Amino acid sequence: MTLTDFLSQRMAKAFEDAGFAPTYAVVRVSDRPDLCQFQCNGALATAKTAKQQPRKIAETIVADLEMHTEYSSVSIAGPGFINIDLSDTLIVSRLSALAKSGDMAEWKTPSAQMILVDYGGPNIAKPLHVGHLRSAIIGEALKNLLRLVGHSVIGDIHLGDWGLPMGQLISEIESEQPDLVYFDQNFTGPYPDDPPFTLADLERLYPQASAACKESAKRAEIAKAATTELQNGRPGYRALWRHFIDVSRAAIEREYADLGVSFDLWKGESDAHPFIENVSTILRDKGLSVIDDGAEIVPVARDDDTKEIPPLILFKSDGSVLYGTTDLATIFDRVQTHKPDSILYVVDQRQSLHFEQVFRTASSAGLINEDQLEHIGFGTMNGKDGKPFKTRSGGVLKLRDLIDMVDERAKERLEESGFAKGLNADEAETIARKVGVSALKFADLSNPRTTDYIFDLDRFLAFEGKTGPYLLYASVRIRSVLEKAGIAADKQASMLDDTVFQISSPEERELSLKLLQCDDVLRSASEKRLPHLLCEHAFSLAQAFSKFYAAQRIADEENASLRQSRLAFAALTGRQLEGLLGILGIDVPERM
Numbered sequence: 246m247t248l249t250d251f252l253s254q255r256m257a258k259a260f261e262d263a264g265f266a267p268t269y270a271v272v273r274v275s276d277r278p279d280l281c282q283f284q285c286n287g288a289l290a291t292a293k294t295a296k297q298q299p300r301k302i303a304e305t306i307v308a309d310l311e312m313h314t315e316y317s318s319v320s321i322a323g324p325g326f327i328n329i330d331l332s333d334t335l336i337v338s339r340l341s342a343l344a345k346s347g348d349m350a351e352w353k354t355p356s357a358q359m360i361l362v363d364y365g366g367p368n369i370a371k372p373l374h375v376g377h378l379r380s381a382i383i384g385e386a387l388k389n390l391l392r393l394v395g396h397s398v399i400g401d402i403h404l405g406d407w408g409l410p411m412g413q414l415i416s417e418i419e420s421e422q423p424d425l426v427y428f429d430q431n432f433t434g435p436y437p438d439d440p441p442f443t444l445a446d447l448e449r450l451y452p453q454a455s456a457a458c459k460e461s462a463k464r465a466e467i468a469k470a471a472t473t474e475l476q477n478g479r480p481g482y483r484a485l486w487r488h489f490i491d492v493s494r495a496a497i498e499r500e501y502a503d504l505g506v507s508f509d510l511w512k513g514e515s516d517a518h519p520f521i522e523n524v525s526t527i528l529r530d531k532g533l534s535v536i537d538d539g540a541e542i543v544p545v546a547r548d549d550d551t552k553e554i555p556p557l558i559l560f561k562s563d564g565s566v567l568y569g570t571t572d573l574a575t576i577f578d579r580v581q582t583h584k585p586d587s588i589l590y591v592v593d594q595r596q597s598l599h600f601e602q603v604f605r606t607a608s609s610a611g612l613i614n615e616d617q618l619e620h621i622g623f624g625t626m627n628g629k630d631g632k633p634f635k636t637r638s639g640g641v642l643k644l645r646d647l648i649d650m651v652d653e654r655a656k657e658r659l660e661e662s663g664f665a666k667g668l669n670a671d672e673a674e675t676i677a678r679k680v681g682v683s684a685l686k687f688a689d690l691s692n693p694r695t696t697d698y699i700f701d702l703d704r705f706l707a708f709e710g711k712t713g714p715y716l717l718y719a720s721v722r723i724r725s726v727l728e729k730a731g732i733a734a735d736k737q738a739s740m741l742d743d744t745v746f747q748i749s750s751p752e753e754r755e756l757s758l759k760l761l762q763c764d765d766v767l768r769s770a771s772e773k774r775l776p777h778l779l780c781e782h783a784f785s786l787a788q789a790f791s792k793f794y795a796a797q798r799i800a801d802e803e804n805a806s807l808r809q810s811r812l813a814f815a816a817l818t819g820r821q822l823e824g825l826l827g828i829l830g831i832d833v834p835e836r837m
Contacts, residue, residue, distance in 0.1 A: 247352055247765045247768060248762070248764065248765070249273055249274065249765050253271050253272045253285075255315070256285050256287065256306070259309040260287065260291070262309055263302075268287075268290075268291075269286075269287035269291050271286075272284070272285045272329065273285075274765070275328070278755075280322070280328060281318070281322075282329060282330045283329040283330075283331070284328055285326075285327040285329070286326055286327075288300070288303040288306060288326075288327060298325075299325030300321060303325040303327050304321065307319050307320065307321055307327060310327075310329075314334065316330065316335075317330045317332045318330040331758075333748045336748060336758065336761070337747075337757075339761055340746050340817075341744075343760065343761065343817065344741035344742070344744065344746070344817050345742050348824075349823075349824030350767050352394065352763075352765075352767050352768050353395040354394045354396060354768075357396050357397065358587055359397045359584065359585050360396050360397070360398050360399075360585060360589060361401060361583055361585040361589070362384055362388050362400050362401070362588075362589045363384075363401050363403045363588065363591065363592075364383070364385070364387075364400065364402070364589075365380055365381050365384065365402035365501070365506075365508060366380060366405065366592065367402070367404060368404070368410065369404055369406040369410075369411070369489050370410070370411075370414055370448075370450070370489050370492075371447075371448070371493075372448055372496070372643045372645065373497060373500050373643065373644035373645065374642060374644055375626060375634050375641065376593075376633070378626060378647070378689065379623050379689060379694075380591050380623070381504060382504065382685075382686050382690060383621065383623055384400065384506075385505070385506045385507075386690055386776040386828060386829050386830060387589065387591065387621065387774060387776065388400045389827070389828045389829075389830065390770060390771050390776065393767070393824075394767055394771045399509045399510060399583060399585075400508045400509045400510065401509065401511075402497075402508040402511055403512060403513060403575070404490070404511065404514070405513065406489070406490055406514055406515050407476070407513065407514035407517075407518060408472065408514065408571075410451070410455070411471075411486055411489065412468045412469060412474075412475060413454035413457075413458055413468040413471075413472075414450055414451060414454055414489065415471045415482055415485055415486070416464075416467045417450050417457065418441070418442065418450065418485065419471075421450075422441060425441055425485075426481065427481035427482065427485040429481065432481065434480065436480075442488070442492070443492070444492050444493070444495075444496050447489065447492060447493065454468070476518060490513075494511065500644050500645055500648065503682070504682060504685070504686070505682060505686075505830040505831070512575075514571045516578060517574035517577075519574075520577045520578050521571070523574070524570070524610065525541075525559060525570075527610050527611070528543060528559065528610055531610060533610060537556070538562065540559075540562045541559045542558050542559060543556055543557045543559055543606045543609075545601075545602050554598070554601060555598075556602075557569045557573075558570075569599065573603060573606060573612070576603075576607050576618075587618075588613070588618050588619070590620050590621060591621045592620065592621070593623060593625070594620075594623055596620070596622070597620055597622055600618075601620075621694070621774050622695060624694070624695055624697035626689065626697070626700050627697050627698065629699055631697075647685075648681075648685075650702070651684065651706075652681045654681070654702055654703075654706060655677040655678070655681035655684065655706060656673065656674075658706045658708070658714070659676065659677055659680065659837075664708075675834065679717065679831075679832050679833070679834045680717060680834075680837075682713075682830075682832070683714055683716065683826075683832075684705040684706045684714055685713070686713060686829055687712060687713030687780060687829065687831065688700075688701075688704075688712070690776045690779070690780050691777055691780035691781070692777060693777050694774075694775065694777065711780075715784075715787065716784065716787055716822065716831075717833055718837055719787035719790065719791065719822065720787075720819060720822050720823055720833045721833065721834065723815050723816075723818060723819035723822070726794070726799055726800060726812075727815055727816060727819070732812060732816065737819075737820070741817060744809050745809075746810050746813060746814070747807055747810040749807060750796060750797060752789075752796045753797070753811075753814065755789050756786075756790060756792075756818065757814075759785060760786070760817060760818065760821060766778055766779060766781075766782040767779075776828075776829065779828055780829065782825065783822060783825040786821060786822055786825075787822060790814075790822075793811075797811060798811075799812060799814075799815060800812065
């Protein structure tokens with residue numbers, strides 16, 4: 246039970262004892278911490294049904310609460326707002342329980358699910374670019390968060406590895422290297438283990454093939470025929486296509502690893518291809534698909550729609566499929582293989598209409614309930630002109646180039662700030678990478694995911710303010726305090742078990758309440774799928790510790806029990822802060 250749950254439960258009992266319905270007896274963290282720690286506005290809502298003045302109701306409730314020792318102060322503000330301050334005894338009791346739990350926070354979901362998170366979505370044979378950044382970062386954070394609170398979670402990259410682009414590539418390679426064994430239909434194998442191209446070749450060939458097909462109808466027909474043969478299982482084409490995947494995956498893994506992003510499944514559209522027939526049969530048997538101008542479509546519009554919802558195209562008039570078809574087949578595969586309770590799609594919110602069509606179709610077909618499918622949409626990372634981030638020449642920036650740019654600027658910031666002093670080259674390189682990743686990830690995740698944000702690397706890399714580097718420094722400083730006091734990392738858990746916390750100052754009280762609020766933050770962030778709530782809490786926690794650190798003696802406190810308590814505050818704060826950063830996929834360096 247979170248702290249606000251506990252307080253709401255007590256408040257509900259007070260409402261019931263006074264003869265009022267407990268519906269509105271909800272306690273939340275105060276919007277005005279300068280006035281009180283917690284508040285309840287239930288008296289105002291209750292007044293409408295009870296036909297009494299809200300302040301009169303509030304007086305009755307406060308009289309009940311004042312008899313309990315959990316509160317140091319319960320008062321009424323305005324027309325009937327109930328303001329609450331907790332007793333230090335209650336705060337210490339809950340703080341001690343948190344310290345002894347061994348966790349950064351105690352809340353776990355009461356209804357654990359099997360959740361599959363679809364994020365990443367890069368295309369084979371194309372370099373990752375900045376457009377892949379948000380999906381990967383947000384998806385990784387949600388995967389980590391949902392696991393932490395008790396769900397079973399599978400992360401799937403869902404590669405774009407099927408369809409016409411593959412046929413375009415195959416035919417382009419054939420036009421340049423027609424003598425390769427992959428194009429000899431009499432060749433029986435085995436095919437070479439090493440690909441006849443490099444990643445750089447693929448990056449050249451992909452746009453080259455696409456442009457050629459746009460310029461020539463004949464060339465486009467050749468690519469389409471190659472696609473059909475690939476999907477029908479032509480051995481040489483399948484072997485070449487496998488090379489596309491292997492070469493591309495090596496680069497994708499490397500670049501995502503640099504960002505601290507990983508996947509449990511490396512499936513793609515090709516894995517869904519065998520299930521297209523299953524899905525189309527189900528839709529036809531249920532009478533859900535119709536033929537329209539040669540194409541097979543699934544009408545999904547509803548009478549109560551307030552906007553136009555076009556039908557999902559199952560097969561084009563030429564028999565080819567679109568993303569909607571493979572997405573349905575992917576759902577079929579996932580349900581059969583993993584039996585998920587929920588599937589989350591972390592994809593640009595501009596794709597919302599597509600997912601609405603797919604979700605409605607999947608539900609109508611009986612593949613899965615519509616409420617088990619969620620589109621976790623997000624905004625774009627924009628340049629200072631407010632438009633999606635581009636290179637100076639106007640092109641799409643490669644993710645590799647962005648990572649390298651951030652690394653280089655992080656090194657410069659470490660030098661400028663003096664943090665690189667005394668570090669050898671390897672250590673400086675490692676710390677710079679962690680600082681750069683923290684800047685990039687925190688800047689992204691600290692914005693509500695549904696909003697756009699402006700890419701400003703200098704601001705992201707600042708060591709003050711609401712930034713990743715600031716939180717890294719705060720975490721490293723806590724480690725330093727404990728190390729100087731002789732408290733090694735492997736001794737902190739036992740220290741927290743044995744410590745009797747003392748609240749001897751406003752700073753300790755504020756820090757205690759911040760630590761105890763983490764349960765509510767985890768619940769809200771996981772249920773609403775909003776990682777920025779974790780960022781806000783991490784920043785406010787670091788600020789609360791900074792005030793505590795500036796106001797109180799810690800390692801050099803003369804009173805032994807007080808010294809032990811304050812070191813325990815540092816250890817517990819460090820544990821929670823590093824835990825939050827870990828969920829966000831941010832790794833804390835040993836020193837800075």
